[in-house]
Amino acid sequence: MSKGHEKEKGNLKPDNTGQYDADSFNRLVLENQEKIYSLFRRMVASHDEADDLTQETFIKVYKNLSKFRRESTPFTWIYRIAVNTGINYLRRQKARQYVGLDYANLKSGDNVIHNSELSAHLLQNAIKKLSPKQQMVIILRSYQGLSFKEVANIMESTENAAKVNFSHALKNLKNVLENMGVSYESM
Amino acid sequence: MKACKDYEDLLPLYASGDLSSIDYNKVKEHLKDCKVCRDYQLSLASITAVMEQNSVEIPPGYGADLVVALNRRLDRRSAWQKRLLWTIPAFATAMAVVVITIISLIKNEPANNQWLADLNREQDYLSFTGTGYFGEIPVDDNISNGDIDLSTDGLYRDAVCQIVENPQISDIDSYLLATGNLDDEDFKKMLEQLKYEIL
Numbered sequence: 001m002s003k004g005h006e007k008e009k010g011n012l013k014p015d016n017t018g019q020y021d022a023d024s025f026n027r028l029v030l031e032n033q034e035k036i037y038s039l040f041r042r043m044v045a046s047h048d049e050a051d052d053l054t055q056e057t058f059i060k061v062y063k064n065l066s067k068f069r070r071e072s073t074p075f076t077w078i079y080r081i082a083v084n085t086g087i088n089y090l091r092r093q094k095a096r097q098y099v100g101l102d103y104a105n106l107k108s109g110d111n112v113i114h115n116s117e118l119s120a121h122l123l124q125n126a127i128k129k130l131s132p133k134q135q136m137v138i139i140l141r142s143y144q145g146l147s148f149k150e151v152a153n154i155m156e157s158t159e160n161a162a163k164v165n166f167s168h169a170l171k172n173l174k175n176v177l178e179n180m181g182v183s184y185e186s187m
Numbered sequence: 188m189k190a191c192k193d194y195e196d197l198l199p200l201y202a203s204g205d206l207s208s209i210d211y212n213k214v215k216e217h218l219k220d221c222k223v224c225r226d227y228q229l230s231l232a233s234i235t236a237v238m239e240q241n242s243v244e245i246p247p248g249y250g251a252d253l254v255v256a257l258n259r260r261l262d263r264r265s266a267w268q269k270r271l272l273w274t275i276p277a278f279a280t281a282m283a284v285v286v287i288t289i290i291s292l293i294k295n296e297p298a299n300n301q302w303l304a305d306l307n308r309e310q311d312y313l314s315f316t317g318t319g320y321f322g323e324i325p326v327d328d329n330i331s332n333g334d335i336d337l338s339t340d341g342l343y344r345d346a347v348c349q350i351v352e353n354p355q356i357s358d359i360d361s362y363l364l365a366t367g368n369l370d371d372e373d374f375k376k377m378l379e380q381l382k383y384e385i386l
Contacts, residue, residue, distance in 0.1 A: 026254050033250045038243035047246065051253075058257050120241040123234065141203065142238035148205060163200060170199035174230055 025065065028074060029058050035075075035144065036082045042124065042139045043086055053089060057082040072153060079154045083136050090132035126176045134169035141166050190227040191217070198224065202231035 036057055040050040060081050068077055127135055133155070140151045141162075152162040190198055194217055200206045201214045218225050246252075 022258070026258070029254050029257060030250050033253050034245050037245060037249060037253075041243045054253065055257060055260065058253070059260060062257070062261060119237045123237055123241075138238070142235055143241065143243075145239075163205060164196070166203070166205075167196050167199040170202070170231055170234065171195070173234060174227075177234070 025062055028061065028078070032075065032078050033058075036078065039079075039082055039139060039144060040086060042127075042143050043090065043135065053082075053085055057085050060085065076150065076153045079140075079150075080156065083140070083154055087132040087136060090135060094132070122180070122182060123173075123177070126173055126180060126182075129176045130169055130172055134165065134172060137162060137165045138169045138173065190224045191221060194221075194224050198228050199231055202228060202235050 033054065037050055037054045040053040040057075041047070044050050044053065057078070061078055064081070068074070072080075127138060130138065136155065137151060140146045140154065141148065146154070148159045148162045148166070151166075152159040155162060155165075157165070189195075194214060197206060197210055197214050201211065206214065214228075218228060
């Protein structure tokens with residue numbers, strides 16, 4: 001097995017009894033925490049929420065370590081758990097009919113974008129208006145920079161379906177921004 | 188602003204650089220001639236550019252803090268599971284002891300009252316219901332509590348007062364012999380007296 005392939009598979013190996021020791025788990029957390037935290041940080045408004053979701057994801061990873069069958073890489077498997085955790089969270093939020101304060105304020109008038117920081121903030125609020133799955137595909141592809149093949153593996157769909165989903169998500173995002181009165185030239 | 192129908196789904200992927208070379212060239216050619224699609228494409232490109240440039244700031248030392256927090260949660264979970272692991276068998280054992288004790292008490296009841304069983308064998312006028320003894324007293328005897336004169340002995344008077352009518356069981360000739368105030372020896376005396384007086 002090549003070194004690159006070994007690296008891709010990760011260091012997640014069970015011991016002789018089929019159990020994973022604490023060191024394996026801690027290493028897994030350290031190797032993937034930045035990607036998982038940033039995924040959630042783009043999705044929610046605060047560090048605390050992102051941290052809670054990150055912890056929830058890794059607790060699920062720990063509970064299910066014995067079920068990991070190596071049919072995918074640990075990276076894809078952990079991302080899949082994170083995405084499902086995130087989608088469930090977004091669905092719960094949608095069910096509460098949560099309207100963010102920022103969005104409520106933005107609806108009251110035209111928005112002139114003066115700097116990139118504000119644009120990013122505005123964009124994050126607009127993304128929250130998409131369906132949970134569309135939010136995820138946008139975050140995974142555009143923010144996290146994953147390939148459509150990786151997005152498809154994580155979301156358990158085909159590459160083509162991931163592309164179609166992304167295409168619709170981006171069009172919807174554009175419509176949401178227009179409804180918010182955003183002018184693209186200034187972005 | 189709406190793009191041409193044939194290009195509407197291709198433009199987002201063009202903006203993100205995810206089209207095949209054939210589709211890419213097709214869109215590129217179309218954009219040269221279509222201002223509406225060109226503006227549409229520029230809007231999408233602005234959005235993707237902001238997303239690609241924007242990065243998340245990871246708090247310093249977050250990875251180590253996360254590992255500590257996770258291990259603390261998992262330790263608590265493990266301790267709780269261990270407690271549960273001991274609690275369930277302990278509770279089951281306690282319940283088993285209680286059940287066995289109750290069964291043994293019920294089973295021993297006739298044995299403790301063997302004298303009563305012996306008495307009952309001769310005159311089938313008592314039956315154990317689990318809560319007390321029912322005396323089936325023939326209606327011909329036409330008795331009530333007041334008819335039984337056991338006043339010669341204060342102890343028996345107390346006992347007779349506890350022969351109460353139980354209308355839920357049957358007619359007036361059914362009486363519950365309550366034993367609450369009598370020990371076994373006194374109850375035996377009372378029954379012998381009743382046998383003598385009534386039957």
